Amino acid sequence: MKCDILTLAGLWNSGPQHWQTHWERKYPAWTRVPHRDWNNPDRDEWVAELDAAIAECEGRPILVAHSLACMLVAQWAQSGSKLKIAGAFLVAPSDVEAASYPIDANGFKPIPLAKLPFPSIVVASSNDEYVAPDRARRFASAWGSKLVEIGPAGHVNGGSGYGPWPEGEAMLDEFCRDLNP
Secondary structure (H helix, E strand, O other), rough: OOOEEEOOOOOOOOOOOOOHHHHHOOOOOOOEOOOOOOOOOOHHHHHHHHHHHOOOOOOOEEEEEEEHHHHHHHHHOOOOOOOOOEEEEOOOOOOOOOOOOOOOOOOOOOOOOOOOOEEEEEEEEEOOOOOHHHHHHHHHHHOEEEEEEOOOOOOOOHHHHHEEEEOHHHHHHHHHHOOOO
């Protein structure tokens, strides 16, 4: 894949069976953006960490985010950063405003619903425990993102059986090609 990639894990730092971890092993040049506290993330701190990681890139990276990190990307987009990215691949965005969200939202509410200033795609499941399908559609619409609904896929993580996830990798590759014709 010919893209500069920053991966953004969600809450609890996508484990060893998660597709992000598999992809990072396959593409060692990809970088997972570090975070100080994966169990209790703070929006302002995490936005600053993402901004610093983007600043270290030679070009404009593509952000590959999962779960709460999708909200991180939306928060970063409205942060006023002067840095630019090529686009964002947003998988299973968590609804931090839902009663089912498992931790305190720590500044992630309200969810930004402004159009993102870069190309993006939202990949959503029809039975995700952390976002109802109508909310995932609402996020994609508000952000100006292409929406790909993949059917009943849980939270699209290792626990849902999404380890290597070649279909997702193919979607990301197509997204990259569309950005870099």
